[in-house]
Amino acid sequence: MSNQPESNIAISFSNIHNIITRGLKVSYESVQRVLQRGLEGEESREVFFNFIRAHTSVMNAHHLTEDEIVFPYFRDKLPEAPFDSLTYYHHLMVIVLDEINLAVDKCAHEDQLETELTNIEKALAQLNDDWPYHIQPETDEFINLADAVIPVEEQLSLVRLFAEYDLKNAVPHYLTVPFMLYNLPQDDRVVFSQGMPAEVVQNLVPVVWKEKWEAMKPYLLA
Numbered sequence: 124m125s126n127q128p129e130s131n132i133a134i135s136f137s138n139i140h141n142i143i144t145r146g147l148k149v150s151y152e153s154v155q156r157v158l159q160r161g162l163e164g165e166e167s168r169e170v171f172f173n174f175i176r177a178h179t180s181v182m183n184a185h186h187l188t189e190d191e192i193v194f195p196y197f198r199d200k201l202p203e204a205p206f207d208s209l210t211y212y213h214h215l216m217v218i219v220l221d222e223i224n225l226a227v228d229k230c231a232h233e234d235q236l237e238t239e240l241t242n243i244e245k246a247l248a249q250l251n252d253d254w255p256y257h258i259q260p261e262t263d264e265f266i267n268l269a270d271a272v273i274p275v276e277e278q279l280s281l282v283r284l285f286a287e288y289d290l291k292n293a294v295p296h297y298l299t300v301p302f303m304l305y306n307l308p309q310d311d312r313v314v315f316s317q318g319m320p321a322e323v324v325q326n327l328v329p330v331v332w333k334e335k336w337e338a339m340k341p342y343l344l345a
């Protein structure tokens with residue numbers, strides 16, 4: 124463990140983008156499966172929808188962190204970066220995330236289930252299509268340039284600051300934190316965990332919150 128690389132801006136953004144990419148893919152495939160086979164094959168209705176809700180909350184929180192503290196922090200350091208257009212696309216994606224959350228709420232009504240699952244499937248298909256076109260310029264024109272403007276030794280404290288802000292908006296924590304950690308392969312999870320308080324990683328997730336999130340394991344990585 125002592126040989127693990129220290130997290131930095133590029134690693135932490137790559138990880139959160141990978142978390143969202145996998146969350147989108149698993150959510151989309153799960154909804155397609157439920158539309159074909161029904162909810163019976165899933166862990167449970169509650170767990171299935173918990174995974175989707177955790178996903179929308181984490182994705183929304185990531186956009187808010189970028190818009191409210193990351194982009195303002197970097198704006199004068201990287202004046203050529205396309206922060207305005209990235210924020211514009213966040214707003215477009217938030218509209219789709221809101222549609223998903225509304226449809227999940229309506230799925231509580233049995234007679235609306237199929238219609239709303241179809242709406243969720245369409246919204247997730249759109250996000251799956253759009254997402255790579257958002258993170259590509261974000262990576263090329265902002266994240267990969269961070270090393271040029273922020274000393275490496277200052278980056279871990281920024282990673283922690285940004286992660287703390289993520290946690291303000293990604294709720295409930297007993298679902299969203301395990302969602303983030305376990306949508307990453309183990310090696311990346313260890314590095315990503317450096318951004319979080321030790322208490323969260325070492326006690327809350329594996330012990331205190333375990334009963335509330337472990338049923339999501341079929342949708343997560345080991």
Ligand SMILES: [Fe+2]
Pocket residue numbers: 186189209213257261
């Ligand atoms: Fe973004």
Ligand SMILES: [Fe+2]
Pocket residue numbers: 136140185189258261
């Ligand atoms: Fe991002």
